[in-house]
Amino acid sequence: MRDQHYDILFEPVQIGPHRTRNRFYQVPHCTGMGYRYPNAEARHRGVKAEGGWGVISTQETEIHPTSDLSPANEARLWSDEDIPALQLMTEQVHEGGALAAIQLAHNGHHSPNMYSRMAPLAPSDTPVDWGNQVQARAMDLADIKTFRKWHVDAAKRAKRAGFDIVYVYAGHDMTLLQHFLLQRHNKRTDEYGGTFENRLRLFREVIDDTKDAVGDSCAIAVRLAVDELMGPMGLRHDHEGRDILAALGEVPDLWDVNLSNWSNDSQTARFANEGYQEDYTKFVKAMTSKPVVGVGRYTSPDTMVRLVKEGHLDLIGAARPSIADPFLPTKIETGRIDDIRECIGCNICVTGDNSNVPMRCTQNPSVGEEFRRGWHPDIIPSAKSAESFLIIGGGPAGLEAGMTLSKGGHDVSIAEKDNRWGGRVSREAALPGLASWGRVRDWRMMHLKQAANAQLYLESTMTADDVLTSEAKHIVLATGAEWRRDGFGKHHRMRLDFLDHHAVLTPDDVMTHGLDSAADGPVVIFDDDGYYMGSVMAELAAASGRQVSFVMPNAVVAPWTDLTLEQSRIQTRLIELGVHIIPLHGLEDFDGTALTIGCTYSGRTQKLDASAVITVTSRKPDTTLWDAVMARKDEFADLGIASVDRIGDGHNPGLIAHAVYAGHEYAQAYLSDAPDLFHRTDIAKISQ
Ligand code: ADP
Ligand code: SF4
Numbered sequence: 001m002r003d004q005h006y007d008i009l010f011e012p013v014q015i016g017p018h019r020t021r022n023r024f025y026q027v028p029h030c031t032g033m034g035y036r037y038p039n040a041e042a043r044h045r046g047v048k049a050e051g052g053w054g055v056i057s058t059q060e061t062e063i064h065p066t067s068d069l070s071p072a073n074e075a076r077l078w079s080d081e082d083i084p085a086l087q088l089m090t091e092q093v094h095e096g097g098a099l100a101a102i103q104l105a106h107n108g109h110h111s112p113n114m115y116s117r118m119a120p121l122a123p124s125d126t127p128v129d130w131g132n133q134v135q136a137r138a139m140d141l142a143d144i145k146t147f148r149k150w151h152v153d154a155a156k157r158a159k160r161a162g163f164d165i166v167y168v169y170a171g172h173d174m175t176l177l178q179h180f181l182l183q184r185h186n187k188r189t190d191e192y193g194g195t196f197e198n199r200l201r202l203f204r205e206v207i208d209d210t211k212d213a214v215g216d217s218c219a220i221a222v223r224l225a226v227d228e229l230m231g232p233m234g235l236r237h238d239h240e241g242r243d244i245l246a247a248l249g250e251v252p253d254l255w256d257v258n259l260s261n262w263s264n265d266s267q268t269a270r271f272a273n274e275g276y277q278e279d280y281t282k283f284v285k286a287m288t289s290k291p292v293v294g295v296g297r298y299t300s301p302d303t304m305v306r307l308v309k310e311g312h313l314d315l316i317g318a319a320r321p322s323i324a325d326p327f328l329p330t331k332i333e334t335g336r337i338d339d340i341r342e343c344i345g346c347n348i349c350v351t352g353d354n355s356n357v358p359m360r361c362t363q364n365p366s367v368g369e370e371f372r373r374g375w376h377p378d379i380i381p382s383a384k385s386a387e388s389f390l391i392i393g394g395g396p397a398g399l400e401a402g403m404t405l406s407k408g409g410h411d412v413s414i415a416e417k418d419n420r421w422g423g424r425v426s427r428e429a430a431l432p433g434l435a436s437w438g439r440v441r442d443w444r445m446m447h448l449k450q451a452a453n454a455q456l457y458l459e460s461t462m463t464a465d466d467v468l469t470s471e472a473k474h475i476v477l478a479t480g481a482e483w484r485r486d487g488f489g490k491h492h493r494m495r496l497d498f499l500d501h502h503a504v505l506t507p508d509d510v511m512t513h514g515l516d517s518a519a520d521g522p523v524v525i526f527d528d529d530g531y532y533m534g535s536v537m538a539e540l541a542a543a544s545g546r547q548v549s550f551v552m553p554n555a556v557v558a559p560w561t562d563l564t565l566e567q568s569r570i571q572t573r574l575i576e577l578g579v580h581i582i583p584l585h586g587l588e589d590f591d592g593t594a595l596t597i598g599c600t601y602s603g604r605t606q607k608l609d610a611s612a613v614i615t616v617t618s619r620k621p622d623t624t625l626w627d628a629v630m631a632r633k634d635e636f637a638d639l640g641i642a643s644v645d646r647i648g649d650g651h652n653p654g655l656i657a658h659a660v661y662a663g664h665e666y667a668q669a670y671l672s673d674a675p676d677l678f679h680r681t682d683i684a685k686i687s688q
Contacts, residue, residue, distance in 0.1 A: 001294060001333070001334055001335050002332065002333050002334065002335055003335060005299055005302075005305060006305060006332050006333075006434065008023075008305055008308050008309065008318070008331075009022060009024070009301065009304055009308065009323075009332060010022045010023070010234050010281065010333060011022050011023060012054075012292070013292055013314050014227070014317055015055075015099075015165060015219040015221070015253050015254045015604055016165075016215065016218070016219030016220060016253030016254070016593060017216070017217060017218070017219060018099050018164045018165065018219050018497070019344055020055055020099060020187075020315070021054045021097060021098070021187050022029060022052070022329060022523075023054065023304075023308060023314065023316055024052060024053045024054050024055075024300065024313040024315075024316055024318070024329040025053070025054060025055045025293045025316060025317050026045075026048055026053045026055060026056045026057055026317075026318060026319070026322045027057055027223075027293060027295055027317040027318065027319055028057040028058060028060060028101070028103035028167065028169075028223065028256075028302065028319075029057075029059055029319035029320075029323070030059040030060065030072075030074060030350075030353040031044055031059055031352075031353060031357045031358065031359050031360075031368070032073055032352040032353040032355070032356060032357050032358045032368070033073065033352065033358045033359075033361075033368065034059060034072075034073035034074045034075050035073065035074070035618070036073045036086035036217060036452045037073075037074035037358060037371075038086075038088050038089075038312060039088060039395075040358055040370070040371040040372060040575075041075070041085075041088075041089060042088035042089040042091070042092045042369070042371070042605035043046065043092065043370040043371035044370050044371070044535055045058075045089050045092060045093055045100075046089070046092025046093060046095065046096055046325040046367075046370075046397075046419055047096075047099060047326050047370050047377060047530050048096070048098070049092065049093045049094075049095065049096020049098035049377065050096040050326075050331030051096075051322075051325075051326040051327035051328055051329060051330050051352060051377070051378065052327065052333060053093065053098050053102055053318075053322060053326075053328075054098055054100045054315070054329075055092045055165065055315070056096075056098045056099070056100060056101065056139065057100075057101035057102065057103055057165070057167070058075045058086070058089065058100075058101065058570075059074050059075050059103065060074050060075065060103050060105035060107070060169065060174070060175075060352075061075035061076065061077050061102055061103055061104055061105055061154075061158075062074060062075070062076045062077065062078065062105060062106075062107065062111075063077055063078070063085075063104050063105065063106050063151060063153075063154035063380050064076055064078055064106060064147075064150045065106045065113070065116035065118050065149050065153070066106070066111065066113065066116070066118045066119070066120065066121050067106040067108075067111045067113075067176075068112070068113045068114065068115050068116040068118070069107060069110075069111055069112070069115065070073075070112075070113075070114050070115035070116075071131075071356050072353075072356055072683070073307070073356050074105075074164075075102075075103075075355075077102075077104070077154050077157050077158065077161075078155075080157060080160075080364055083157055083160055083161045086102070086158075086161040087161045087162055088162055090161055090162030091162065092359070094162065097271050097436070098148060098219055099163065099164040099165060099326050100162060100163050100164050101163060101166070101167060101221060102161070102163040102165070102166055102352060103167040103169050103223065104146065104151060104154050104155065104158065104166060104167055104168065104169060104210075104425050105169045105174070105175050106121075106150070106151065106176040106177070106664050107174055107175055107176065107294075107407060108120070108121060108122050108123075108136065108174075108175060108176030108177075108178075108179040108502070109121075109122040109126050109127070109128050109129060109136035109176075109177070109179060109185070109387045110128070110129055110130070110173070110174045111128070111136075112128050112130060112131035112132030112134065113128075113132065113134070113459075114131060114132050115657035119134075119136070119137050119213070119270055120132075120134065120135070120136035120137070121136055121137065121139050121143060121183065122136035122139065122176070122179055123138065123139065123145070123176075123179050123180045123185055123186040123187070123188055123193065123208070124136060124138045124185065124186060124187040124190065124193075125138045125437055126185065129614060134611045136503045137199050137467065138188070140614075142346060143192070144192065144202060146605045147173070147176070148202075148205060148209050148509075151168075151206050151209060151210065152209050152210065152212075152213045155209075155213045155214045155218070156213055156214060157215070159214045159217060159218055159220070162169075163218060164219060165218060165219045165220075165221050165253075165254070166210055166214055166217060166218045166219070166220055166221070167220075167221045167222070167223055167256070168206050168207050168210055168220065168221070168222050168223070168227065169222075169223045169251065169630070170203055170222070170223065171223045171224060171225040171258060171260055171265075172222050172225060172260050172261050172262045173225070173228065173260050173261040174261070174262070174439065175558065177202060177203050177206060178225060178260070180192060180193075180199055180202045180203065181199050181200065181203060181240075181244070182199070182235065183199070183233065184233055184234070185186075186199050186246050188346075188455050192339065193528060196240060196243060197247075197679060200244065200247060200248075203244075203248070204247070204248060204251070205255070207220060207248065207251050207252055208251070210252045211251075211252075213323045215253075217252070219227050219252065219253040219254060219606075220252045220253050220597075221252060221254040221255075221256055222248070222251075222252040222254070222255055222256065222257040222526055222566045223257075223258070224241075224244060224245075224255065224256070224257055224258075224278055225241075225257075225258060225260030225261075225265075226241035226244075226257050226258070226281060226283075226284065227241050227244075227259055227260070227264075227280040228246075228259070228260045228264070229259060229260075229263065229264045231556055232627060233514035234260070235260065236668075237280045237281070237283060238283075241280075242283060242287070245284055245285060245288060246281075247285035247445055247541050249287045249288035249289075249290070250288060250289065252290065253290060253291075253294075253297065254290055254291050254293065254465065255280045255288055255291070255292045255293070256292075257293075257294050257319065258277060258281070258291065258294065258317075258384040259277055259280055260308070260391075262350075262522060262565060263565035263566070263568070263569070264358065265277075265295070266319070266320070266347060266350060266551070266565055267295075267345075267565075268347050268564060268565070268566055269298075269344060269345025269346065269433070269434075269435075269436040269437075269495040269520045270433035270434065270485050270532070270566065270569075271433070271566065272297075272345075273517075274296060274297050274298060274299065274300065274303065275297075275298070276296055276297070276683045277295060277296045278296060278312065279306075281294045281313075282312050283311070284310060285311050285314075287418035289657055291314035291315055291470050292313055292314050292315070293313060293315035293316075293317040293458075294307075294312070294313050294317050295316065295317040295318060295319060297318075297320055297321060297343055297345055298317075298318060298321055299321045299324075299325075299340060299342040300454070301332045301337060301340075301469055304316045308399075319344040320345070320347075320349060321342070321366055321485035322425060323342045323343070323347070323349050323359070323361050323364060324341050324342060324361055324362075324363040324364050325341040325342070325343075325363070325364065325377070325559065326339055326377045326378070328340055328376060328477065328627070330378075330637045334619075337625040337657070338446060338459060338462040339443075339446070339447075341363050341364060341377075341439075341443050342436075342439045343363060343365060344362055344436045344439045344440060345436050346362050346437065346564070346656075346657075346658070347563075347564035347565055347566065347658045348360060348361060348362045348564070348655060349361050349367070350564055350565055351563035351564055354562075354563040355563060357545060358372075358438070360657050360661065361379060361657065362440060362655070362656050362657040362660060363440060363443070363660070364377050365400065365657075365660050365661045365663075365664035366664070370431065373668070374672075375489075379634055380404055380407040380408045380667075380671065381408055381409045381411050381668070381671040382408055382409050382671070383409040383670065385435075385458045386409050386410055386411050386453070386474050386619045387404050387410055387411070387473045387474060387642075387670070388410070388411045388412075388413075388472045388474070388476045388477070389401075389402075389410055389411065389412045389413070389472055389473070389475075389476065389670075390415070390467065390470045390475045391412060391413065391414045391415070391476050391478060391625070391626065392415050392462045392467065392475070392476070392478065392479055393414075393415075393416060393420065393423060393477065393478035393480055393648070393650065394412075394414050394415075394418070394421045394422065394423060394456075394478075395423020395424050395425060395478060395648065395649070395659060395665065396415030396422075396423065396424070396425050396441070396648065396660045397478040397480075397647045397648025397649065397650075397659035397662050397663040397666075398416070398423070398440065398445060398446075398476075398478035398648070399414070399421065399422070399440075399444040399445065399448065399502050399663065400659075400662075400663030400664050400667070401446055401476060401478065401540075401662075401663035401664070401666045401667045402414045402444075402454060402663075403447045403448050403451075403454075403667075404663070404664055404667030404668070404671070405667045405670060405671070406447075406448065406451040406453050406454040407447070407451070408667065408670075408671040410453065412448075412451075412453060412454045412455070412672075413454075413455040413456075413457065413461040413470070413472065414448070414454070414455070414456050414457065414572055415457045415462050415466075416435070416456075416457065416458050416459075416460060417459065417460060417462070418458065418459070419459050419463035420458070421441055421445055421456075422438065422440075422441035422445075423478075423480050424480060424649065424659075425437055425440045425441045425457050425656060426438065426441060427508075427511045427512075428511070428656075429441075430511070431536045431540070432536060432539045432540060433536070433539075434532075434536070434541070434671045437640065437656065440656060440660065441527070452466075459542065461506050462625060463625070463629070464546060464625065464628035464632060465627070467625070467629050468629070468632060468636075468639055468641070469639070471639075471640065472641070473640060473641065473642045473643075474641075474642060474644075474645075474670065475629070475641060475643070475644045475645070475648040476644075476645045476647055476666060477625055477629070477644075477645070477647070477650055478625050478646070478647050478648045478649075478650055478659075479621075479622045479624075479625055479626070479646070479650040479651035480622055480648065480649045480650050481619040481621045481622055481653040482506070482508055482619060482620055482622060483506035483507045483508050483533075483600070483615075483616065483617075483618075483619050483620075484617055484618055484619060484620050485506045485548055485613070485615060486497060486499055486615075486637055487526070487528075487587055487615055487617055488617060488661055489500050489528040489529065489617030489618040490530070490553075490584070491528045491553040491585060491600075491617075492528070492587065492617070493588050493638070496587055498587075498589050498590050498591075498614060498678065499587070499590060499613070501590060501592055502541070503518065503519065503592050503593075503610070503611060503612050503613060504518065504589075504612075504614075504615060505518060505612055505613070505614045505615075506614070506615060506616075507537055507614065507616055510537060510614060515540065515541060515544050515546075515612070516542075518612030519612065519674060520546070520609040520611065521532055521546065521547075521609070521610075521611030521612070522546060522547040522548070522608070522609045522610055522611060523541040523544075523546045523547070523549075523610065523611070523612045523613075523614065524548075524549045524550075524551055524595050524608055524610040524612070524613045524614070525537050525538050525541065525548065525549070525550045525551065525613075525614045525616060526551050526552070526587055526613060526614070526615050526616065526617070527550060527551070527552045527557070527558070528552065528553055528554075528616065528618070529617060529618065530554055530559050530560045531557060531560045531561065532558060532561065532566075532570070533680070534550070534552070534557070534616040535550075535557055535558050535570045535573070535574060537614050537616060538577070538579050539573065539574075539577065540580055541614070542574075542577040544621055547580075547609075548577070548578075548579045548580065549579070549580040549581075549582060549608055549610075550574060550581045550582065551582045551585050551587075551597050551608070551622045552581075552584075552585070553581050553584065553585065553586050553600050554583060554584075554638075555582065555584060556571060556622070557570055557571040557581060558570045558571070559575055560625075582597065582608075583599065584599060584600045585597040585598060585599055585600060586598050586600055590610070590613060591637065592610065592611075593611065594607045594609060594610065595607065595608045595609075595610040595613055605617070607663065618653070619647060619649065619653035620653075621650045621651060621653060622649075622652065623646075626646050626650065629644060630644070638647050645666065646661040646665060647659075647665075648662045659668050
């Protein structure tokens with residue numbers, strides 16, 4: 001079963017009055033399910049308990065209507081009425097054999113209070129930092145006393161809801177307790193402001209209060225940002241971050257340490273490697289005898305062993321790795337190391353929460369669907385009887401569909417015209433900073449190669465004839481999409497004839513041939529897509545030593561990456577590479593050497609030298625084969641074809657996460673007996 005080398009990861013750890021079953025700790029993380037979807041939230045956490053995590057925590061849990069994050073959908077414990085929803089979670093977590101933790105939070109001037117309409121609270125008068133044109137008011141001493149009582153009341157409710165670990169939270173630049181700690185937010189002149197000891201006072205008091213209130217049966221955890229990566233303007237791990245540990249090291253039962261703000265804590269693979277927090281958090285163990293948990297997108301069990309052996313961490317914290325693979329601990333325990341579905345560090349999970357909807361995950365399509373659709377991350381339903389499936393296209397949609405169908409017992413053939421698997425994932429993983437995206441392909445291929453009921457064919461371009469004579473009962477096209485070269489997109493809702501020029505390239509051209517096909521000279525990227533591709537093209541072009549301009553109708557580079565927490569990093573990177581950024585412009589004309597662009601407000605035009613223009617606008621589904629097959633629909637019945645469908649980018653282009661989801665959804669439709677209310681209307685259209 002388990003390799004002895006990993007035994008250390010399965011040692012219990014004492015946290016206050018509780019003992020974990022191992023060192024795997026799902027730190028607090030948002031899900032977008034929160035108080036509005038309590039059953040979905042509970043099932044999501046329950047599945048992880050089943051998957052072997054020792055501790056499972058809630059997301060941040062608002063303790064009072066003055067901490068109202070609406071329209072965000074976090075956890076809520078404003079009154080006794082909120083206890084049953086959270087109890088759903090503690091019951092499932094306990095059933096799975098894990099400890100349940102709750103991250104109590106008062107969000108101070110980060111709470112817009114748009115639902116409760118109460119005045120936000122802060123150490124000093126200050127604007128609320130998002131969502132509402134309102135200021136937080138400075139708390140007086142009576143307010144501070146009342147706030148302490150709210151926290152105690154919430155801790156008592158948490159205990160009644162069945163939680164084993166109660167958090168005091170000062171992190172992510174999002175909580176009142178951190179706001180009191182920070183000079184840039186705390187301008188008070190009384191005993192709660194000014195000196196370090198004064199700014200620490202409320203934090204210390206609330207930890208003590210919480211211990212007094214529930215410490216007999218609950219462990220008290222502290223979540224602390226030890227560094228904010230902003231120099232003297234913020235906490236630093238070698239300055240006040242360390243002083244906090246020196247002052248309070250022995251007070252709580254557990255230290256959960258990380259970086260602030262959220263974009264520093266949850267860095268993507270494009271900007272940071274596994275273990276990126278270690279330099280900042282490794283000092284903590286020396287400052288306390290209490291257990292320490294930390295994060296860093298850890299998916300490698302060997303790295304986890306090293307962290308414990310080196311005395312860096314006692315508990316391996318994980319948010320994203322636990323989302324991508326809720327069964328990570330069980331897989332290590334049962335010797336299924338190769339089967340770990342590693343997080344790719346894309347932060348699509350974060351986009352769900354940031355959009356106030358149940359999160360989704362590129363790697364794990366069951367995320368957010370554990371309750372609603374009953375999908376499980378590790379258990380695939382069995383087919384009643386094996387049927388034959390032909391899948392055309394070996395990108396993320398085709399591979400996920402094929403893998404899931406074969407796990408469920410169906411016979412699967414996958415035909416791919418390219419000489420390698422992975423489709424867009426393989427092409428994009430070769431771009432700067434995106435190598436880890438190849439994990440989407442690798443994990444699925446590992447399963448498919450081991451499956452006796454899966455036949456895999458590379459370099460097999462399928463025609464309608466091939467499809468119709470394949471003798472497969474079910475046929476699904478996962479043929480992908482191509483970037484358009486005509487400028488059509490969100491901004492230009494029409495084809496731009498002047499782009500019909502050999503000096504116009506698409507990301508597909510660049511991914512296939514590099515920039516070699518373009519004449520030497522300045523390159524202009526026109527990005528109307530707004531996600532990562534435009535900026536990655538700019539990085540590539542800059543690396544070739546050319547002068548690069550980045551033209552966009554948007555006000556900032558890659559605006560959608562606000563949701564993945566990458567926007568400021570991407571824009572900073574382009575600035576540092578010397579890319580000339582021109583916001584709020586569309587395309588007007590191109591003659592092969594000069595590109596005319598127009599201001600989206602005034603219509604004023606200007607000319608840019610351009611020996612090549614890379615347009616990143618939108619994608620066109622590849623429907624060639626679909627059209628040819630559907631033209632022969634009348635032959636299906638005689639040939640024994642029961643269904644023909646299309647999924648993924650060939651159906652409607654989107655994220656890699658969408659393609660994986662579509663592949664999974666397709667497979668589930670042929671595995672599960674249960675009527676599925678959410679069944680896509682166009683699945684199995686031929687058989688109906
Ligand atoms: P998705 O994201 O939907 O999985 P991709 O673009 O990543 O889409 O993958 C689609 C795959 O389908 C590509 O690898 C492409 O080479 C393959 N493909 C497209 N048309 C055919 C065809 N006629 N026969 C075989 N493979 C095809
Ligand atoms: Fe990891 Fe991406 Fe899944 Fe988030 S969405 S858990 S970053 S693979």
